[in-house]
Amino acid sequence: MVDALLAILQRPNFLTFVIIFLWGFYIMVTRYNLVKKLIGMYLVQTSVIFFLVSISVKKGATVPVLLSTSAPVQAAIYANPLPHVLTLTAIVVGVATTGVGLALCGAIYRKYGSLDEEEILEKLE
Amino acid sequence: MSHQLPAILFLLPLFAAISMPVVCLKHRHWSYRISVATLAAMVLVSILNLHNVIHHGEIRYAFSGWTVPLGIEWVADGLASVILVLLSVLGLLGLVFTGSTSPKDLGGRIVHYYTLILLLVSALTGIAFAGDLFNLFVFLEVAAISSYALIGVAGGRALFAAFRYLILGTLGASLYLLGVSYLYAVTGTLNMSDMVDKLPFLLSSKAVVGGLIFMFIGLAIKMALVPFHSWLPEAYTYAPESISPILSSLVTKVALLAWIRIIYWVLNASIAINDIPILLLVSVLGTLAAVIGASLALAQRDLKMLFAYGGISHIGIIIIGISQGNQTGFSGGVFYLLNDAVMQAGLFFLAGVAFCQYGVRTIDDLGRVGKQAPWLTGALIVMALGMIGLPPTGGFFGKWYIILGALEAGNYVSVAAVLLSTLLTLAYFVKVFECIFRQSSTQFDAPSGEIPFSFKLTLGVTSAAIIVLGLSSGSIVQLLLDHALPPGL
Numbered sequence: 001m002v003d004a005l006l007a008i009l010q011r012p013n014f015l016t017f018v019i020i021f022l023w024g025f026y027i028m029v030t031r032y033n034l035v036k037k038l039i040g041m042y043l044v045q046t047s048v049i050f051f052l053v054s055i056s057v058k059k060g061a062t063v064p065v066l067l068s069t070s071a072p073v074q075a076a077i078y079a080n081p082l083p084h085v086l087t088l089t090a091i092v093v094g095v096a097t098t099g100v101g102l103a104l105c106g107a108i109y110r111k112y113g114s115l116d117e118e119e120i121l122e123k124l125e
Numbered sequence: 126m127s128h129q130l131p132a133i134l135f136l137l138p139l140f141a142a143i144s145m146p147v148v149c150l151k152h153r154h155w156s157y158r159i160s161v162a163t164l165a166a167m168v169l170v171s172i173l174n175l176h177n178v179i180h181h182g183e184i185r186y187a188f189s190g191w192t193v194p195l196g197i198e199w200v201a202d203g204l205a206s207v208i209l210v211l212l213s214v215l216g217l218l219g220l221v222f223t224g225s226t227s228p229k230d231l232g233g234r235i236v237h238y239y240t241l242i243l244l245l246v247s248a249l250t251g252i253a254f255a256g257d258l259f260n261l262f263v264f265l266e267v268a269a270i271s272s273y274a275l276i277g278v279a280g281g282r283a284l285f286a287a288f289r290y291l292i293l294g295t296l297g298a299s300l301y302l303l304g305v306s307y308l309y310a311v312t313g314t315l316n317m318s319d320m321v322d323k324l325p326f327l328l329s330s331k332a333v334v335g336g337l338i339f340m341f342i343g344l345a346i347k348m349a350l351v352p353f354h355s356w357l358p359e360a361y362t363y364a365p366e367s368i369s370p371i372l373s374s375l376v377t378k379v380a381l382l383a384w385i386r387i388i389y390w391v392l393n394a395s396i397a398i399n400d401i402p403i404l405l406l407v408s409v410l411g412t413l414a415a416v417i418g419a420s421l422a423l424a425q426r427d428l429k430m431l432f433a434y435g436g437i438s439h440i441g442i443i444i445i446g447i448s449q450g451n452q453t454g455f456s457g458g459v460f461y462l463l464n465d466a467v468m469q470a471g472l473f474f475l476a477g478v479a480f481c482q483y484g485v486r487t488i489d490d491l492g493r494v495g496k497q498a499p500w501l502t503g504a505l506i507v508m509a510l511g512m513i514g515l516p517p518t519g520g521f522f523g524k525w526y527i528i529l530g531a532l533e534a535g536n537y538v539s540v541a542a543v544l545l546s547t548l549l550t551l552a553y554f555v556k557v558f559e560c561i562f563r564q565s566s567t568q569f570d571a572p573s574g575e576i577p578f579s580f581k582l583t584l585g586v587t588s589a590a591i592i593v594l595g596l597s598s599g600s601i602v603q604l605l606l607d608h609a610l611p612p613g614l
Contacts, residue, residue, distance in 0.1 A: 025296075028292060028296070034288060037292055038292075041291075041292055041295050041296065044295075044296060044299045045295065045299050048299050048302050048303045048306065051303065051306060052302075052306045055306065055310045082315075083306075083309070086259055086306075086309075089259070089263060090262075090302060093262075093263065093266045093298075096266075096270055097266065097269075097270060097291065097295050097298075100270055100273050100274055100291065101273075101288065101291050101292075101295075103274075103277075104273070104277050104284055104287055104288045104291065105288070107277065107280070107284050108284045108285060108288065111280065111281065111284060120285060124282060124285065
């Protein structure tokens with residue numbers, strides 16, 4: 001038990017990821033306000049992006065641009081650019097999804113005059 | 126030139142989609158013609174591509190010359206090429222249908238509407254060809270975002286259904302991305318053909334097992350596998366009449382294709398994790414989906430709702446087929462996937478015609494117009510034969526090969542599930558026909574106008590395709606056996 005706790009505390013990035021992910025998921029499941037649901041969804045997306053960034057950290061590494069063309073390439077001194085590019089793409093996807101979600105929220109509000117899920121469901125009946 | 130065909134297939138709809146808002150700025154009515162022309166060109170190119178793949182083997186397309194494992198790779202093998210022909214033909218039919226049913230009050234936004242449809246088609250092309258796990262994620266999301274917007278076009282209840290779809294779909298996509306990053310952290314690669322060499326030695330790692338579970342749950346939400354199906358019936362029922370055929374026939378099936386790719390092309394399908402064979406797990410999921418989906422369909426009165434639940438149960442039958450781990454089951458499953466896409470498109474065309482032409486939404490109303498609508502009733506009979514799986518339709522031969530595969534694997538629970546789901550399908554179509562042919566005292570004043578040509582065309586082509594797929598099932602299954610099997614099966 002103590003060992004497991006110590007192992008978790010040695011990986012604070014994983015712990016942070018789990019907390020943000022579950023927090024977002026909790027908001028998505030429990031809140032009735034549609035905008036709050038969107039905020040929860042955005043937290044979930046951000047937590048995954050955070051995870052992707054945190055596993056690609058390399059201490060003492062530099063930007064992935066060749067320092068010299070004559071010396072043999074030492075991969076160990078360069079940061080891996082791939083996870084960062086993935087992160088960038090994932091952020092763009094997240095922003096687009098949130099944009100569509102907000103547009104839908106706006107349309108729902110204009111139509112039903114409310115953003116509360118229960119009130120809207122009552123009007124739908 | 127011929128090895129560029131996969132890229133051309135993707136760029137055609139993408140380029141048309143991006144240029145459309147500019148080209149159609151002044152001339153709105155061009156947008157429909159441009160979309161139809163693009164999809165017609167796609168049909169030709171996809172047939173060329175299939176011909177090319179059959180005769181010269183699969184194409185591995187490395188973008189801008191960066192080869193694996195550095196660059197992004199697309200794989201145009203037999204399976205993807207067959208699916209692409211299906212996708213472009215059904216996309217074209219869906220567009221023809223859209224021409225006479227698209228929401229009238231769109232005004233200038235009709236241009237964006239067609240842009241979104243083309244974007245959806247190009248993203249689905251990308252999913253079918255992707256040989257890279259992250260590439261797959263991006264295309265899944267492009268397809269999903271276009272579907273949310275297209276469902277929302279109908280307004281009213283559709284907005285709320287689209288919002289629920291968005292919340293669940295994004296959760297699925299996030300889980301998929303989480304799984305991909307787990308696998309990337311362990312193997313250091315995203316390419317499917319590169320990963321397949323590294324994964325078998327790493328299966329004792331909890332990160333790999335966890336990553337695979339996250340990926341499968343994410344994709345299961347995307348393809349509406351029971352118990353993650355709750356978004357689908359509402360979203361497809363309240364979507365505009367013109368959009369639900371394209372969505373129901375293509376989006377879930379292409380997500381299923383991505384799942385097949387990961388099971389057979391990234392993982393070696395015969396592996397067991399902690400002594401549990403993954404194919405057994407997959408076939409249990411399929412069994413549940415096939416039976417539960419069909420049972421839920423039995424309770425529906427709304428036409429589109431009924432067909433949507435029917436589609437959910439058929440996803441289960443396809444999964445039962447591909448999870449048998451032998452050639453017969455796999456080719457039967459893929460053949461059934463082709464059939465199911467055509468049947469779903471046909472059924473939602475039918476629901477669209479019933480509503481747009483006769484104002485019918487539920488099966489009770491259907492009974493009142495039955496005799497005045499020969500096209501509708503005729504198409505419904507053919508599609509019901511296909512859904513139940515009676516010869517000579519494609520549905521029968523698909524189920525036949527799936528059951529043969531299950532018997533070969535000695536998996537009698539799967540056989541029972543397919544049969545039970547068939548019986549339940551029979552039951553809900555009996556309910557529909559009982560409504561149609563019952564002597565109804567309250568005659569319905571159907572607006573008796575001539576059915577537009579596009580309605581006759583779409584209903585006729587899908588009904589004919591169901592029969593033709595059945596009659597030519599032998600050669601299609603042989604083609605799948607020769608060219609579309611995964612390595613090592």
